[in-house]
Amino acid sequence: MERTTCCVVGGGPAGMVLGLLLARAGVKVTVLEKHGDFLRDFRGDTVHPSTLALLDELGLAARFARLPQRRVTTVQLPLGPDRSLVTVADIGALRDTYNYIAMVPQRDLLNLLADEARREPFFSVRMSTEATSFLVERGRVTGVRYRTSDGRTGELRATLTVACDGRGSLARSLPELGLRRFTCPMDAWWFRLPRREGDPRGLVGGVGDRFLTAMIDRGDYWQCAALIPKGTDSRRRAAGLERFMADFTAAVPWLEDREHALRSWDEVKLLDVRLDRLRRWHRPGLLCIGDAAHAMSPVFGIGINLAVEDAVAAARYLVQPLRGGAVGLQDVRAVQRRRWPTTALTQALQRIAHARVIEPVLAGRPPFGDPRRAQRMSELLTTSRWLNRVPAYFLAYGAVRERPPTASVR
Ligand SMILES: Cc1cc2nc3c(=O)[nH]c(=O)nc-3n(C[C@H](O)[C@H](O)[C@H](O)COP(=O)(O)OP(=O)(O)OC[C@H]3O[C@@H](n4cnc5c(N)ncnc54)[C@H](O)[C@@H]3O)c2cc1C
Incomplete structure (x- = not known):
């Protein structure tokens, strides 16, 4: 028996x-990852100041700085007169060491964490190994059954199982955890366009005819997301790529010269956007964190941050009981109690953005129901020094900052 x-x-x-923090603190930990590597079609690439500060505390700042990256200090939306860009969050104005968002391919960040964790004698990661079901004994989860990509199966027993397997988590099949779904008005298309000298920098948004776009400056190209009304992917594709690109460049006029940059719909990937959370993140022997506990909308681009902060809080609450060999319900409950308010607040703000900005725009109406209201909001954000800092701080650190267990710090 393993x-x-x-x-x-x-x-x-x-x-x-979570694996790295626990292993450093002397807890034997085994991570199961169903893919053979960390490369995916899509993964958010934003590393926010809270994660940068964590990497610093873990002694990984210098290695992280060597990864290829772009630094983004502002978030701009077209809320000004004639859809001119207005800076809605100026992270660069925060008086902190890490006052920028680092845009790093997520596989590089995950490889760095995995390499570092592999140095720890208590850590192991098994790639190409998918957890297929939970082992349950007298009502307590005691580990998982797994299957490897070459067809081998086995059972891994554990004092505690932590589900970090994203929004399609195995744990979501457990009815007692109760999934609460929120309506999401959009799906996302994901594609690249070349970036030229003289283009704006950073994160840039645009509003078009029944779609919204967010573009990430990745040096020589723009990683573009276009939000479309949920369920309209095939209808919109049938209307033709040329039509979409004409609409897109009309919304972002400085991209006009790249109207014919996409050759086929194969270059445009559909991402199903979901927003939900479990009512209970735990049962005896099991804890869910990250997207497994709460799938986040791409609005504000902070899902990775929340997932990382969940892991930091979980490590802090669980190191002692795991070292002692017994994790009670009160220990896993404490993690949910700590992280639930931040999650609920972030999702509430995402739902407001869905209802006030995304849904009206996707239905062809002005954001906030009235263009003058959007204009007033943008004036407030640009003229009030303090109001401008609130979204910047929230994007940078979320609602609460989490500290890793002292034993994991280097
Ligand atoms: C369109 C869109 C855009 C987004 N953009 C951003 C952004 O720019 N910035 C941002 O911060 N967030 C963004 N997000 C949210 C972000 O992607 C997630 O919140 C974040 O990835 C959650 O991290 P996680 O570790 O909890 O889960 P995931 O990143 O989903 O990781 C889960 C891991 O578990 C593995 N796995 C799954 N099932 C099993 C199994 N049974 N056994 C073993 N392994 C398994 C998967 O292969 C995967 O590696 C976006 C989301 C969407 C939908």
């Missing part, structure tokens, strides 16, 4: 950070 102390299901941002 045994570990903490079995982490899923090697995304939440799983890799």
